[in-house]
Amino acid sequence: MRTVITGGAGFIGSHLVERFLAEGHEVVVVDNLITGSLGNLEHLRSHSEFSFIRHDISHPLEIDGAVDNVLHFASPASPVDYLKFPIQTLKVGSLGTHNTLGLAKLKDARFLLASTSEVYGDPEKHPQREDYWGNVNPIGVRGCYDESKRFAEAITMAYHRAHGVNTHIVRIFNTYGPKMRLDDGRVLPNFVGQALRGEPLSVYGDGSQTRSFCFVTDLVEGIYRLLWTDFHEPVNLGNPDEVTILDFAREIIALTGTRSTIAYNPLPADDPKVRKPDISRAQKLLGGWTPQVNRHDGLARTVEYFKQRVRAV
């Protein structure tokens, strides 16, 4: 099997590359490295089945030879990143999805789109099920990401319906683990970095907003299983264990044993107040898939990873 993974140098993408290589696939990574890092792939560069193409998938790409699977994971994905690269974010979700769908159609390959819980916006339904259409501000600061992924889902379904492409859509909820960038601006790298440096943890707003954090190996397992199904509508993947951001900060303070305090900062615009996946569709569809790693264990593994990065900085 030959599998193309766009965004393969990113956090989730690089975990997928490892998994597909371990399953015996030949893996071709396509990444322009605006938010991804070759460091995530360093240990794989001498692998005989691995290759890397530096390319912005918002521009068409020809790949010689057979391709069995196309996974489109390229996109800035943290709020700080997509605020910094709004146009690139809109282009990779729209033009990049069009280009990767075209590649899948040409090669008669399976296609899998990395979508997001952001398609639900600031949700009025809780927890979020796949049949909820969402509450997105199209012109807000998060609109560049939310709307590009909503468009990406729409064009993916159109390629399935009009061209019969074997498409899959995963809606990824907050995911964490080794290989996250310390400076990606997300809550977990921010808090862990601050805790390890002994600085106050920057809680935005009063910290009553909730998120539900999934360890990356659980996500990767779900994605791997989804690719082989005949199911074409979106599937939520995440861990429904919900926590307020304030409690999350306290957990990280306790786990790292830091003397850091909590500092309250302004809440960014359009920050969703709650987020928690309903994962019953995935549980039914994916052969008993369910998250295996609890937050305490996952956080401990992630803190170990960040300790090395903080020392290196």
Ligand code: UDP
């Ligand atoms: N957040 C925070 N402090 C930070 C970074 C984020 O309190 O230093 C909050 C943010 O306002 C949001 C939640 O943590 O409510 C998760 O933010 P993140 O950027 O990780 O991603 P999101 O889930 O909003 O896409």
